Amino acid sequence: MAPPAQSPAGSPTPDVAAYLDMTPERRAAAKAHVAVLSNTAGKVALELPLSADVDDFRRVLVAEAKQP
16 A cells, blocks of 8 residues: 655645555445545534543534434
8 A cells, every 4th residue: 555645735626535455345445434534523623612622522512412
């Protein structure tokens, strides 16, 4: 497996993990999972104050995971 190619800062990459040997179905599932995690992390970051600790993060993350 070759290391990922470096792209110039700010330029979008067509497929971030193109160097990984994955089936299209697994790649699509991984992208969907990353999208869900990114969305949840964004919600948690907006809800917590800057002084939040790891316990606050866990509390909000668990509450977010329980929502449908």
